[in-house]
Amino acid sequence: MIDISESVMQVLLAFIVVGPLIGAAAALLPAPPGLKGKSPEQAVLRHGVLVTGAVLIAAIVLALGFDHDHPSKMQATTDISWIPALDVRIHLGTDGISLPLLVLTALLTFLCALYSYFKMPAGPTPKAFVALVLVLESGTLATFAVLDLLLFFLAFEMVLIPMYFLIARWGGAQRQAAAWKFILFTLLGSVVMLLGLLLIGIKAGTFDMVALATDNGRSLTTSVQVIAVLAIGVGLAVKTPMWPLHSWLPDAHTAAPTVGSVLLAGVLLKMGTYGFVRILLPIAPEGLHTFAPYLAAFAVVGIIYGSLACLALVRQGAKGDLKRLIAYSSVGHMGFVLLGIATMTPTGVNGALFANIAHGLITGLLFFLVGALKDRTGTTDLDTLAEETGAALYGKAPRLGGLLAFAAVASLGLPGLAGFWGEMLALFGAFKPADDLSRPAFLTFMAVAALGTLLTAAYMLLVVRRVCMGATPRPETPKLADVRSYEFAAWTPLVVLTVVAGLWPKALLGLTDPAVQQLLAGGTR
Template identity: 60%
Template structure:
């Protein structure tokens, strides 16, 4: 009955993009409000899903729409929402809206001037990107999932390549080559499932729990699909596109890349790979866990070696996504719930971190930590305090959202699913715990370099060519109004989920138990 809401979630940003394309001059005078309106309506629709969702009902899809798409091939436009996808849909709509708040209120000052370059094209790119991101979480057909999964690549490529930093071209090409290669491998896995089962319907495949597919074929399909998802996640050693993409991307590009695009890969494990191919998941899980814990430790050590703030945050995502993959590898309700919780927490926390990194770079004209000089808490106390808060949230301080997902993933490794080697997963738990300690280390080192210590004289700060020096002084305006508007919702949600994790866990637990039916 409410199947129109998922369609509207896709139609609103798509309409906004098409209007910019078909009537480019009509909206020139209202561009600052244009993106806010369309992304705001999309956010309102996602909140309507949240309000109308049947929390007490059985673990099934809500707001379903199932219409013929390509009848000759048996393809259908099948959309729906459950407790796994709903938090990610709301997260996507929220982060996109906050990016428009950051752009449209701050304009050129917020982003070092890139908003003034091709603003209509930038609006168009972000709206198309939102269509692809939300569509990925709504799709209940394998080919439809793949289509939306791919739609995001082109706008993100242009977002990095057109509005990025000095190395934007190389970073954007690296991004598109890696993700396209992974997508080709994933498509082969999806077609293998289709050829064996005769259906692309995710609900039907999930209900069958691998029935009709021999174990060897499930392993082959899981590996193929998993490689495509792992590139987007990104999993070590398929992560090397990520640091360059984050370093060169504009602030809003980094926020959406870390906050949403990485979640599309991990979401695919929960929605497709594990429930559709349970025997393949059981066979590959020890290997998945091994790559996950290597990524956790590698990401932390790489962060300790970084001098650039944005690059350090990018490498931190490799480690945090390692905890998500470890949770999935346990194949237990506790571990998978932890992975899904960590997914949302990472989107909120790392989105905030990249907003803050962009603000730091806009003020200092560099994100090199030695060049920042330290003492931010003295010169810009509000910005320094916000960076401190986001950092301790990311390192997993109890009471903040970053703690619960990683703790549950490690707890899931303590008692993995039947059929998995417990001794091996206990080893993974210990290594993951070491990675958590290293995470605390690199964030504390970063804070000691950036926020603490004696500040340098403002004349020592790096300045962009052809711009007037920016004196960084103790002033109440160190965090501006539009920045506070964009960051406050993230701070509130980080605190809310940290203090009340049951809000999210009560939403994900019933569908997770249903998805793991053949493994429990």
């Protein structure tokens, strides 16, 4: 690690949050003559790569300068009064919980910008596309960096409009209906969440998340905490998404362009689970304790429901869509994250945070691969891929087939890859939940969730068998292009990090565990 002064760390974090917004504004301006290159469209796409690349470099330098000996301490903090009448402050900071999410967001957005430079989705002007992606990045990064409840809400909402337009303008079939469903579900959830945030701020006398976490709910009565957790939890559960508030997700993923699906699964879903850990767990612990068994129950139902939906889609003759299948798999994977949080133990919460990062890496890779498959075959229908086009990727595009098989086994939780540790720790947390929670109930939840891991393995292996092996290609079947150089560049970091996180989990758990221990003990210094 490198020694960087606190003032430089503050500047880096501020740039990470604000830089994409400035880049979005610049993307809408005419390109200088010397930078146009072959066309203005290429210039603005190149601009997107440069801005997201600069943000990624800043995030990596921030991670290298982070004091890894004290990951529970808020670092790179900025605290400036913004709206004195409401005591709202521009309060930024990062600790071992938020730092991995900041780096993941910066990485995935850069890879999406790089991929789009070579494979821009069909639709309106690239200027609007690049600007929307950068605004989306800024809102997501701000969500993970802000330490004021109202600022958190503004950042949480900031991502909705860019994602709506990415789906509605650059998506595939049924994109308008999917975009409207996405915006209506998330906006309605956010209205309820705002009421809960205001209740906490008014009753506690501050919106400062650090002060509230340190207070650990002592200034809030149990009834206030219960109402706040119910209201805020609904908004966060929609974004996660938790069953039965998940129905917007499959439609949004199916209609979204490739990079939209990558960002939606890789980072936007994490905003909901991050809110549970950053806000509800330390600020309203008694309220969350009241709802923990119900949260765990909804989580395990989501695990089984997502797996059964995937099994229904993958069976022969079901005309299942591969993107839709991966979307339903996300419902199951995020169920493990919610189960870990519901245990209210260091083991379970650490598992939830690990599963968050693993899901971002693996599912981001899966959506990239499915997008590439659609570009080559013109379809994501499993029956068409397996029978009519004779995809048989192992024989026709071996590198692409190998990567799809790798992502599938990583998603099912193969030991040695990133997907394994989060789910295992969530199950361990359920085996021995917090002292006042019903252990028999959580043992039941653990058994049901463990069944979900078997179902996940079943549908993922069926996907590999049907798409990668498939039918014997007919002589007249056109050849498929294998992995191209730009695809290799965009996907390699995700593959490497999936392996590294699986083989060296301490790199991530060493960051999250001290911060989680402190949150559960009574806040963040």
